[in-house]
Amino acid sequence: MVKKYDAIIIGGGLGGLTCANRLAVSGHKVLLLESHIKLGGLATWFKRKGGHIFDISLHGFPIGMIKTCRKYWSKQIADSIVQLKGIRFDNPQFSFTTTFDKVDFKRLLKEEFSINQEVIDDFFHTVRSMNFFDDQSMTTKELFEKFFPGNDAVTRMLMEPIAYANGSTLDDPAITYGIVFSNFMDKGVFTFRGGTDVLIKAMADILETNGVDVRLRSPAQKILVRDKKVYGVIANGEEYHCDAIVSNANLISTINDFTGASHFDDDFIENVNKVRLNNSSCQVYIGIKKGEKIDYIGDLLFTSTAGKFDSKMLCAKDVTSRTFSIYYPDIRPGTDMYSIVASTNANYDDWADLSEENYQRDKKRLIDTSIDALEKYIPDIRRKIDYIEAATPRTFKHYTRHLRGASFGTKFEGLKVSMELPKQIGGLFHTGSVGIIMSGWLGAVNYGVIVANNVDKHLRKC
Amino acid sequence: MTKEEVRQAVLDIIATIAPDEDLSTINRDAPLREQAGLDSMDFLDIVMELRKRYNVDVPEKDYMELVSLNSSTNYLAPKMADK
Ligand SMILES: Cc1cc2nc3c(=O)[nH]c(=O)nc-3n(C[C@H](O)[C@H](O)[C@H](O)COP(=O)(O)OP(=O)(O)OC[C@H]3O[C@@H](n4cnc5c(N)ncnc54)[C@H](O)[C@@H]3O)c2cc1C
Numbered sequence: 001m002v003k004k005y006d007a008i009i010i011g012g013g014l015g016g017l018t019c020a021n022r023l024a025v026s027g028h029k030v031l032l033l034e035s036h037i038k039l040g041g042l043a044t045w046f047k048r049k050g051g052h053i054f055d056i057s058l059h060g061f062p063i064g065m066i067k068t069c070r071k072y073w074s075k076q077i078a079d080s081i082v083q084l085k086g087i088r089f090d091n092p093q094f095s096f097t098t099t100f101d102k103v104d105f106k107r108l109l110k111e112e113f114s115i116n117q118e119v120i121d122d123f124f125h126t127v128r129s130m131n132f133f134d135d136q137s138m139t140t141k142e143l144f145e146k147f148f149p150g151n152d153a154v155t156r157m158l159m160e161p162i163a164y165a166n167g168s169t170l171d172d173p174a175i176t177y178g179i180v181f182s183n184f185m186d187k188g189v190f191t192f193r194g195g196t197d198v199l200i201k202a203m204a205d206i207l208e209t210n211g212v213d214v215r216l217r218s219p220a221q222k223i224l225v226r227d228k229k230v231y232g233v234i235a236n237g238e239e240y241h242c243d244a245i246v247s248n249a250n251l252i253s254t255i256n257d258f259t260g261a262s263h264f265d266d267d268f269i270e271n272v273n274k275v276r277l278n279n280s281s282c283q284v285y286i287g288i289k290k291g292e293k294i295d296y297i298g299d300l301l302f303t304s305t306a307g308k309f310d311s312k313m314l315c316a317k318d319v320t321s322r323t324f325s326i327y328y329p330d331i332r333p334g335t336d337m338y339s340i341v342a343s344t345n346a347n348y349d350d351w352a353d354l355s356e357e358n359y360q361r362d363k364k365r366l367i368d369t370s371i372d373a374l375e376k377y378i379p380d381i382r383r384k385i386d387y388i389e390a391a392t393p394r395t396f397k398h399y400t401r402h403l404r405g406a407s408f409g410t411k412f413e414g415l416k417v418s419m420e421l422p423k424q425i426g427g428l429f430h431t432g433s434v435g436i437i438m439s440g441w442l443g444a445v446n447y448g449v450i451v452a453n454n455v456d457k458h459l460r461k462c
Numbered sequence: 463m464t465k466e467e468v469r470q471a472v473l474d475i476i477a478t479i480a481p482d483e484d485l486s487t488i489n490r491d492a493p494l495r496e497q498a499g500l501d502s503m504d505f506l507d508i509v510m511e512l513r514k515r516y517n518v519d520v521p522e523k524d525y526m527e528l529v530s531l532n533s534s535t536n537y538l539a540p541k542m543a544d545k
Contacts (some may be wrong), residue, residue, distance in 0.1 A: 026514050071479070071507065446503060453510045460513060 005031045005213070006459050007244040008233050010220040010258070013041025013400070014441055015432035016248025017203050018072055018448030019455070024210040026456050031242070032212055033235045035219035040200040041248070041400055041432075042407065043441060051337055052287035052387050055196045059325045059343065060084055060189035060300055061441045068445050077192075077202050084189045086298035089160075090377075091321075092307055093153040097298055101188045105157075113154050123147045130178030132437070136412070140177040141170035156309035160302055161185065164323050166439040167278035167345060167408040169311035176412050176436040183442070189300060195332050219401075220249070223259045229426035244427040244455045248448075250402045251275065251410055251418055251430055264424045268417075275414045278436075279315050280393030280405035282346040284370040287387035288338040294384070297377050300325055305373075317350045319366070322373055342370040348393040348404035363390045408440070409433030422454065429455055463542045469535045471542070475511045479504050490531040512538070516545045 009020045012034035020032045038044070044056050063083075070078035087100040094112060098104045102124065109115040126147075140159070148154040155170075162168055162180055192199050207214055215235070223245055224232040232241040247254040252275060255261065261269045288294060304321035306313050314321050327339045354362060367390050374381050393405035410417075415435025421428050431451040433439045438447040463471065473485055476498055483498045494500050505528055509520045518541045520528065527537035 022510075026510065068503070071503075449503065450506060453506050456510055456513060457519060460517065460519075 002232070002239050002241050003031075005029050005240060005242040007031075007246060007455055008033065008220075008240055008242045009246045009248060010223075010233065010235075010254075011035075011041065011248030011432065012039035012214070012216075013248050013432055013444060014043050015444040015448040015451075016041070016246065017207065018445045019246050019248070019431050019452045020212050021203070021207055021210060022072060022449055022452035023455060023459075024207070024212045026452070028456070028459055030212045031240060032207070032214045033218040033220050033233065034214070034216050035401060036399060037216055038200070039204055039214070039216070040196065042396075043196055043200065044399070045196040045200075048287060048387050048389070050287060050386050051290060051335075052285075052339060053195060053197065053332065053337070054285040054287070054339055054341060054389075055325075055327065056283065056341075056391075057441070058191060058196050059323065059341070060087075060191055062183045063187040063190055064183060065190060065442045065445070068442060068449075072445065072449055073203060073206060077199065080193045080198075081190050082193050084191050084299035086296070086300070087189055088298040088301045088303075089157060090301060091156065091304040093156055099188055100161075100185060102186050105185060108157065109154065113148075113151065113157075115148065115151075115154065119147055127178035128182045130175045130182075132175065132179070134175050136173045136175055138174040139171055140168070140174050143174035143177065144170070152308040158185075159309055160304070160314075160321070163309075163311060163314055164302070164343070164345065165408075166436050166443075168436050171311070172436060173412055179437045180439075184440075191299075191331065193331060193333065198332075220247075220258060223247070223254070223428065225259060225263050225425055225428075228263070228424075230428050242427075244429065244458055246429040246431055246451060246455060248430075248432045250400075250406070251414055251432075251434055252277070252403055253401065254430055255417075255421075259425065259428065268420070268424055271413070272417055275417055276411040277402075277404050277406040278408040278410060278439075279345050280348045280351075280396055281391075281407040282319075282344045282351075282366055282393070283391045284342040284367050285387075285389045285391070286340040286342070286371075286374075286381075286385055288340070288384050289386040290337065292338070292384040292386075294326065294328070294338050294340075294378060296328070297326065299328075301377065303373065303377075315345045315347045317346070317362070319344050319369060322370065324374060324377070340374065342374065345407075346393050348397070348406075351392045351394050352404075359392075359394075363392060366390050366392070408436070409438070410435060412436055422458065427458060429458075463539075463545050465535055465539045468539050468542050469531060471516070472508075472531065472534050472538065475508055475515070476500075478511070479507045488531055493529050494531060494534075495529070516542055518542055518545070 006028035009016045009032040024030045088097045144155045218235045220235040222234040230245045301324040306320040325341045397405035418430040418434045528534045
């Protein structure tokens with residue numbers, strides 16, 4: 001007998017997990033298929049001998065995550081969210097520490113960059129009032145030119161954190177910038193005390209309580225369609241039936257690989273083929289020797305040796321710009337371990353086709369240059385390192401199956417394609433990082449909720 | 463459901479979505495957004511809860527009917543008369 005569910009979720013990233021939970025709470029019978037050996041997707045961690053735990057994407061998220069977690073997960077999860085107070089910028093144009101909120105950014109614009117108060121207020125007012133339905137033709141570059149003409153330093157302060165957070169560039173629409181900026185650079189940067197492992201474990205427990213059937217090591221291979229409607233999924237060679245499918249996997253693979261382009265209208269597929277994926281990442285994970293300490297130098301450091309902000313240079317293999325996340329023991333209460341993660345944006349193509357020998361060589365170079373850069377902030381870092389390892393776009397592709405190792409989903413146009421899936425094939429939905437504004441932990445969770453509402457509507461009409 | 467019951471049903475839902483808000487002093491004609499600190503995700507939650515509890519659907523184009531308690535009640539009353 002083929003097992004029958006109301007909804008099948010493909011992928012246990014934050015979007016998929018949240019969507020599954022919402023649907024289960026709403027009374028639906030839900031199956032969640034995850035290809036990897038653990039849930040979380042890019043919200044993940046790994047352990048190495050010597051007691052090291054490394055977080056991949058726990059660098060910071062906006063305050064909105066507190067309310068979102070309380071409503072869609074639990075008060076306990078929400079109560080573990082704490083602010084990171086020391087956010088540092090250091091580059092040839094400026095160097096300071098900020099609390100990363102609106103008040104402090106306004107102060108910095110005035111005191112560090114001598115911008116006129118009226119211009120500052122007008123800028124904040126303009127970006128805050130931007131919304132999804134606005135004119136999309138203005139680029140982020142044009143927005144900055146309008147308010148801060150020729151001022152590269154201001155562009156850098158306002159843009160660099162967003163470029164790191166979601167891969168956006170100065171050529172992306174000003175509205176995507178405005179929406180993300182107003183959420184992110186508004187009330188500070190927050191993190192989850194306990195670490196990603198504790199968060200995902202808490203979410204898994206809640207899913208279990210709410211009756212979601214979770215299968216790990218279960219890659220979905222095919223979405224089954226009949227008469228322009230979904231009816232099931234094949235995963236691990238096994239067939240499951242359902243009335244709705246939500247794919248949290250890569251948007252393009254969902255359409256082209258799992259479902260098949262022939263099931264969609266030609267002009268829809270034309271738009272699908274125009275969707276640009278966001279860049280990928282490189283990371284270097286540094287575990288500090290047990291017993292060694294690191295003096296507080298800030299929580300999140302946006303560092304660069306480049307003369308000015310440049311979207312292309314940010315992804316270049318010749319790394320000039322890095323963020324360092326410093327994890328002090330209080331992130332995992334009860335432990336005494338320190339770790340540091342250096343992150344850079346990266347292009348898949350720079351890493352994809354290297355021979356094994358060159359790949360290892362370039363990984364080593366990435367590690368070496370990261371330690372060099374870190375020495376400026378922690379002079380005796382070399383002596384304190386116990387463990388070090390690097391991840392490249394290939395690593396991200398391998399673990400999440402995102403095409404080209406995309407770290408932050410798709411560019412803006414991907415959102416429309418994602419939202420229009422159910423109009424093409426009844427019962428087929430997508431959730432997860434997409435379109436820049438639905439990106440990051442908060443974006444993925446909230447999009448999971450939005451899509452759950454659409455799925456619920458679909459199911460109740462079935 | 464009578465109109466008064468519909469109003470209470472909406473208030474009950476808001477109470478679960480915004481548990482920290484005092485709803486007893488709500489001005490029925492003024493926007494809920496400011497009074498109960500509701501954002502667009504909260505309105506989505508109201509819509510999903512209405513569907514779950516009463517099987518009524520509020521299509522996206524009608525979301526603005528939920529702006530105040532009175533407009534919500536007036537909009538929902540005919541849809542919920544037989545519930
Ligand atoms: C290096 C890096 C740093 C980041 N830092 C931050 C940060 O500090 N703050 C922040 O807010 N965001 C950060 N992000 C972004 C954030 O992690 C992501 O936007 C978010 O986690 C994506 O969630 P998602 O729902 O799109 O799913 P994903 O995390 O993309 O998960 C998709 C899931 O689907 C599974 N899957 C894929 N194909 C299949 C299949 N065929 N069958 C079954 N399962 C499948 C995958 O295994 C995976 O578990 C970072 C990302 C990266 C890469």
